[in-house]
Amino acid sequence: xxxxxxxxxxxxxxxxxxxxxxxHEGSYIxxxxxxxxxxxxxxxxxVLIEAFATWCLPCKAEQHxxxxxxxxINAEGANLTLFTLSVSPATDSIDSIQKFKNEAEEEFGxxxxxxxxxxxxxxxxxxxxxxxxxxxxPTTLLIDADGSLQKEWRGVVTADVIISxxxxxxxxxxxxxxxxxxxxxxxxxxxxxxxxxxxxxVVYRLVVPKSGIQ
Numbered sequence: 001x002x003x004x005x006x007x008x009x010x011x012x013x014x015x016x017x018x019x020x021x022x023x024h025e026g027s028y029i030x031x032x033x034x035x036x037x038x039x040x041x042x043x044x045x046x047v048l049i050e051a052f053a054t055w056c057l058p059c060k061a062e063q064h065x066x067x068x069x070x071x072x073i074n075a076e077g078a079n080l081t082l083f084t085l086s087v088s089p090a091t092d093s094i095d096s097i098q099k100f101k102n103e104a105e106e107e108f109g110x111x112x113x114x115x116x117x118x119x120x121x122x123x124x125x126x127x128x129x130x131x132x133x134x135x136x137x138p139t140t141l142l143i144d145a146d147g148s149l150q151k152e153w154r155g156v157v158t159a160d161v162i163i164s165x166x167x168x169x170x171x172x173x174x175x176x177x178x179x180x181x182x183x184x185x186x187x188x189x190x191x192x193x194x195x196x197x198x199x200x201x202v203v204y205r206l207v208v209p210k211s212g213i214q
Contacts, residue, residue, distance in 0.1 A: 021040075021043055021147050022039045022040060022042040022043050022045075022047070022143070022147055023131070023143065023147045023148070023149065024039050024128055024131045024132070025039065025122070025125050026038075026039060026119070026120070026121065026122040026125040026126075026127070026128065027039065027120055027122045028085060028117040028118055028119045028120060028128070029094055029117060029118045029120055030115065030116075030117050031094060031097055031098060031101070031115070031116035031117060031118075032115070032116075034094055036120065036122075037117065042081065042083070042143070043147070044145050045079070045081045045145055046078070046079060046080045046081065046142075046143070046144055046145050046170070046172060047080075047081045047082075047083055047141075047142075047143045048066070048069065048080055048081070048082050048083070048140065048141070048142050048143075048162070049082075049083045049084075049085055049140065049141045049143065050062055050063075050066060050082075050083070050084045050085070050138050050139070050140045050141075051085055051086075051087045051128065051129065051132070051134050051137065051138060051139045051140070051141070052084060052085070052086060052087070052137055052138045053086055053087065053088035053091060053092060053137050054086065054088070054091070054092045054096045054097060054099070054100040055088070055091060055092075056137045056138060058138065058156050059100075059137065059138045060100065060103065060104040060107060060108070061104075061108065061156070062138050062140075062156060062157070063084065063101070063104040063105070063108065063110070063112055064104070064108035064109075064110050065157070065158055065159040065162070066082055066084065066112070066114070066159070067108075067110040067111070067112060068159035068163075069082070069159045069162050069163055069166075070082050070113070070114065072159070072163050073163060073166055077172075078166075078172040079172055080166075080172070081114070081115075082114035082115070083114060083115050083116075083117070084101075084112070084114065084115070084116045084117075085116075085117050085118070085119055085128060086116075086117070086118045086119060087119050087127065087128055087129040087134055087137070088137075089118055089119060089120060089121075089127075092118055093118070094118055097116055097117075097118060098116075101116055132149070132152070136154040136155055138155065138156065138157075139152065139153065139154050139155075140152070140153040140157050140162070141153075142162075142165070142166070142170075144170065150169065150170065151165055151169075
């Protein structure tokens, strides 16, 4: 009984360590959903993010370079998530991002199948550009599954450069399915409440002496 209590307490205390958090808190407006999305969806993922603005002409060509990275890297069995994010909410909108994407695809002959979004400030959280000190457009960031910034390219960068860096420095590992499942379960607030009740019952059985007719 004591071992069970210790196990449950350990799970409650340590469930947050199962996931590696994305290194920015806040939200963005998704191009497809057109609602606020959390950056938490990038937890435990390898992410290649291009910070751009629709007024940046070289950024259109960069979308084609991203499509080449996506085609080469993910064809090798990697699990790299691409994300194109406008960090200029003062000048951009979801409609202007959609227009930018359409024009880039038509001009360079590709289909951007990855996520596009518009960064928005959430409460007291800094903007995405502030978190990563982005002062050059475009800036491309490579963040690993541990939430660490592996590489930053300021200005225009080609697919060949990105692919060469990834091949030389990144070993993609498939997520441990048991850990993913455990993270989902332990992150569920209802399951956490259930664990708390079980722990309290077990502790009660251990601490409070049994009563009965002698």
